[in-house]
Amino acid sequence: MGCNCTVYNYCPVCSQELVYKAIDGKQRKHCHQCDYIHWGECSIGVGGVLLKEGKGLIVQRANNPGKGRWTIPGGYVEQDEKIEDAIVRELREETGLTTETVSVLAVRDRPQDLPGVKHDIYIVFLLRYLGGDLKPDLVEVSQADFRAPEECKDLNIAPLSLHAIKEAIAQTTEEHSTPGLIRKEGVQMVGSLSELYSMP
Numbered sequence: 001m002g003c004n005c006t007v008y009n010y011c012p013v014c015s016q017e018l019v020y021k022a023i024d025g026k027q028r029k030h031c032h033q034c035d036y037i038h039w040g041e042c043s044i045g046v047g048g049v050l051l052k053e054g055k056g057l058i059v060q061r062a063n064n065p066g067k068g069r070w071t072i073p074g075g076y077v078e079q080d081e082k083i084e085d086a087i088v089r090e091l092r093e094e095t096g097l098t099t100e101t102v103s104v105l106a107v108r109d110r111p112q113d114l115p116g117v118k119h120d121i122y123i124v125f126l127l128r129y130l131g132g133d134l135k136p137d138l139v140e141v142s143q144a145d146f147r148a149p150e151e152c153k154d155l156n157i158a159p160l161s162l163h164a165i166k167e168a169i170a171q172t173t174e175e176h177s178t179p180g181l182i183r184k185e186g187v188q189m190v191g192s193l194s195e196l197y198s199m200p
Contacts, residue, residue: 011036040112045122046087047074047161049168050099050129055146056165057134058157059094062142070157072124072164073141082193084183087125095144096135099127103180104197105168108160124164126172126180 011018011031018038021030029038049072050057058070075090077083084101091099106124136144147155149166171179181197189196 006041008038040119042119042121044077044083045074045120046077046083046090047072047122047124047164048087048091048099048101048127049105049124049164050091050097050127051165051168051172052129052146054169055148055151056168057095057097057144057146058152058155058161058165059136059141060143062138062140066158068142068156070152070155070161072158072161073144074122075140080193082195083123084125084195087123087127091127092132094137094141095132096137097132098130100130101183102126102128103182103200105171105180106164122160124160126168 008018008029010016011034013036014031014034016031016033018029018031018036020027022028023030023037030036048057057073059073060070061067073091073094074087075094077086081089087101088099091097103126104123105126108120108122108124110120110122112119134144134146136142149162149169152162152165168179182200184196184198187196
């Protein structure tokens with residue numbers, strides 16, 4: 001499920017009424033007073049695959065959207081939060097386990113296809129266990145368990161989560177030194193929190 005967009009009728013910068021104007025081939029809300037343009041909205045989510053003896057960690061959602069559904073642990077990224085920090089935080093909050101990221105396994109891009117729903121980007125990380133005991137928080141998730149893909153066939157599991165677990169198992173059993181994209185150091189970029197992920 002995607003997050004709903006905020007409906008802007010007034011400029012968030014100067015409070016003047018926004019009007020539609022053709023900009024870059026689309027009708028966009030625009031402020032005649034300060035030239036603010038509402039380009040649209042995106043949400044960024046993260047999920048994490050943690051493997052143990054050929055099984056992936058899955059959690060059962062305790063709330064909507066998706067109440068009762070099994071997924072890999074994850075959640076939304078805060079505005080000032082790195083994506084790696086977000087998945088480590090979300091996994092700790094939901095399961096009590098401390099992890100670190102290994103690589104980016106997959107990226108799901110879901111542009112707006114329903115009125116009022118944000119463009120939704122979801123980044124899946126392969127994780128490494130560092131410590132802690134598996135203990136679901138019972139606020140965000142009702143259950144947590146390690147399951148092999150074949151043990152998930154009777155569960156209401158999100159197809160993307162099942163795919164990510166299968167892919168992680170396949171990539172880590174084949175001769176891949178590090179499957180997926182890894183964070184690169186020493187590349188100069190704009191923004192003190194900026195990170196670059198590329199092939200090893």
